Amino acid sequence: MRTVLALAAILLSLLATAPALAEDETGLTDRLRDTLEAVRERYDLPGATAAIVLPDGTLATAATGLADVEAGRAMTPGTPMLAASIGKTFLAATVLSLESDGLISQDDLLADHLGDRPWFADLPNARSITIGHLLHHRSGLPDHPHLAEFQDAAAARIASGQRVFTPEELLGFVIGREALFDAGTGWAYSDTGYILLGLVIEAVTGQRYYDVVAERFLSPLALDDTLPSDRPDLPGLAVGYTIPDNPFGLPVRTAHADGRLVWDPGVEWTGGGFASTSADLARWGHALFGGEAMAVPYLDRLLDGGPVAPDAPGILYGAGVAIYAETPLGPVYGHGGWIPGYVSSLRHYADPGVTVAFQINSDAGVVDDSSNHVGELEAALARLAMAVQQ
Numbered sequence: 001m002r003t004v005l006a007l008a009a010i011l012l013s014l015l016a017t018a019p020a021l022a023e024d025e026t027g028l029t030d031r032l033r034d035t036l037e038a039v040r041e042r043y044d045l046p047g048a049t050a051a052i053v054l055p056d057g058t059l060a061t062a063a064t065g066l067a068d069v070e071a072g073r074a075m076t077p078g079t080p081m082l083a084a085s086i087g088k089t090f091l092a093a094t095v096l097s098l099e100s101d102g103l104i105s106q107d108d109l110l111a112d113h114l115g116d117r118p119w120f121a122d123l124p125n126a127r128s129i130t131i132g133h134l135l136h137h138r139s140g141l142p143d144h145p146h147l148a149e150f151q152d153a154a155a156a157r158i159a160s161g162q163r164v165f166t167p168e169e170l171l172g173f174v175i176g177r178e179a180l181f182d183a184g185t186g187w188a189y190s191d192t193g194y195i196l197l198g199l200v201i202e203a204v205t206g207q208r209y210y211d212v213v214a215e216r217f218l219s220p221l222a223l224d225d226t227l228p229s230d231r232p233d234l235p236g237l238a239v240g241y242t243i244p245d246n247p248f249g250l251p252v253r254t255a256h257a258d259g260r261l262v263w264d265p266g267v268e269w270t271g272g273g274f275a276s277t278s279a280d281l282a283r284w285g286h287a288l289f290g291g292e293a294m295a296v297p298y299l300d301r302l303l304d305g306g307p308v309a310p311d312a313p314g315i316l317y318g319a320g321v322a323i324y325a326e327t328p329l330g331p332v333y334g335h336g337g338w339i340p341g342y343v344s345s346l347r348h349y350a351d352p353g354v355t356v357a358f359q360i361n362s363d364a365g366v367v368d369d370s371s372n373h374v375g376e377l378e379a380a381l382a383r384l385a386m387a388v389q390q
Contacts, residue, residue: 028052028060028384028388029060029061029062031384032050032051032052032060032061032062032381032384033062033063033064035050035377035380035381035384036048036049036050036062036063036064036358036377037064037065038380039373039376039377039380040064040065042373043365043371043373045065045360045361045362045364045373046065046066046067046069046075046239046241046361046362047063047064047065047066047067047075047079047238047360047361048063048064048065048075048358048359048360048361048377049061049062049063049064049075049076049077049079049081049277049278049279049358049359050062050063050278050356050357050358050359050377050381051077051277051278051279051281051282051283051356051357051358052282052354052355052356052381052384052385052388053282053283053285053286053354053355053356054353054354054385054388054389055352055353055354055389057286059279059282059283061077061277061278061279062077063075063076063077063079067079067238067239067361068238068239068255068259069239069241069253070239070253070257071257075238075361077277077278077279078225078236078277078279079236079237079238079277080225080227080234080235080236080237080238080275080276080277081237081238081240081275081276081277081342081344081359081360081361082229082237082240082265082272082274082275082337082339082341082342082344083226083229083272083274083275083276083281083337083342083344083359084268084272084337084338084339084342084343084344085191085271085272085335085336085337085338085339086272086274086276086281086335086336086337086344086345086346087268087270087271087272087273087274087337088194088271088272088320088335089284089285089288089320089321089335089346090213090217090273090274090284090320091194091197091198091201091209091213091270091273091320092135092302092319092320092321093216093217093288093293093294093298093302093319093320094201094209094212094213094216094217095131095135095197095201095319095320096294096298096301096302096319097216097217097294097298098201098204098205099301100294100296100298103204103205104131104200104204105131106130106131106132106135106301107130107131107132108130108131109127109128109129109130109131110126110129110130110131110133110134110196110200111126111127111129113131113199113200113203113204114196114199114200114203117168119168119171119172119175122175122176123141123171123174123175124140124141124142124174124177124178124179124180125139125140125141125179125182125183128182128183128184129141129183130183130184131197131200133183133184133193134190134193134194134196134197135193135197135319135320136187136305136306136317136318136319137187137188137189137190137193137308137317138183138184138185138186138187138306139183139190139193140179140180140181140182140183140185140186140188141174141179141180141188141190141192141193141196142173142174142177142180142188142190142192143188143189143190143191143192144170144171144173144174144191144192144195145191145271147173147174149173150170150173151247151248153165153173154248154267155247155248155249158248158249158250158262158263159249163264164264164266164267165267167195167198167199167269167270170192170195170267170269171192171195171196173192174192187306187307187308187309187317191268191271191272192271194270194271195269195270195271197270198269198270201270209269209270209273210228210230210273216294217284217293221283221284221287221293223276223280223283223284224280225276225277225279225280226274226275226276226277226280226281226284227274227275227276228273228274228275229265229266229268229272229273229274229275230265230266230269230273231264231265231266232260232261232262232263232264232265233259233260233261234261234265234275236259237255237259237261237275238342238361239253239254239255239259239341239361240254240255240261240339240340240341240342240361240362240363241253241254241341241361241362241363241364242254242340242341242362242363242364242367243363243364243367243368246340246363246367247367248263248340250262250263250340250341254340254341263340265339268339272337272339276359277359278344278357278358278359279357281344281346281357281359282346282355282356282357283355284346285333285334285346285347285348285355285357286348286355288302288348289302289321289333289334289348289350289355290348290353290355301319302318302319302320302321303318303319303321303323303333304318304319305317305318305321305323314326318333320335321333321334321335322334322335322336329349329351329352329382329386330349330350330351330352331349331350331351332347332348332349332350333347333348333350334346334347334348336374338363338366338367339363340363340367341361341362341363342359342360342361342362342363343359343360343362343363343366343374344357344358344359344360345357345358345359345374345377345378347378347382349382349385349386352385352386352389354385354386354388354389356378356381356382356385358377358378358381360374360377
């Protein structure tokens, strides 16, 4: 997985160097499709989708390539893909919403909510972690997806067809380990911390996490093409393609002939946890970062970020959001997503009020760090969106 810092470096450099877009009279949708197609052809990608939401709410969408190469199924703007860690924006928004309702506070100790669980005492930094630490990746917890023990165990389960890991089983990969740093004193991306937040949400609401998100965001915002990625048979999902020597031992085509995934994406749970379309992701980002996702004020809490590295003071992480405070286009908010076979990106350009999202049904070049096509596409779509505003 590319880090927040690495993605920022790619984006900033390419915004400055990407060639100017040719002017045409075909409109935003055609230009969006042309941009997608150019990148797809250059990097031999199976397919991709993208969407742009303009300040007035106008939505443009486009698709290119194939959702299923072997079957010849065309990619369409309505084809869903796994959104991976962009799902963290839904979880963070849920925490802020519950905080507005007085059900939780970022200052709460994690122990106040999960301290009675039998495994809790052996969690790194167990007694000092707060909800805010988890939300901002400042807990000091390791990141279980990048532990060799997890990757080996996941590969074994995929190969044997065993059931998906439970949240508690995921936590088991970090139980008893040393903390990376004292809670609140550093920054390290941790899906494990977001698994804990999922358990907290269910504890304080008494509801299934996905039901809470649907009730508070998906239904009110009519995000009808966003659904839990909690099973292998997700309707209409584009087939994802990966590299031969991937960490989880998956086949290059990560789905059966009928489109059902050969693995269970439910393992991600609240570390991501949704399938969506680029259009829904762009609409969600436009509402979230535009301050319209909730009835009460929340942007100050959402964008209250800290630096991810001492040598990059302009790159911050807020409540489930990467913040690029100083770019040639002004402040940029968003999140990226990687999961085997899929890459997604969500960016909101605050000064013009434009939101851009795209998805690709291949992680080749990303999982092996062999290509900059994600950063190139982010830059090209940003330049296109800005050109429309001029």
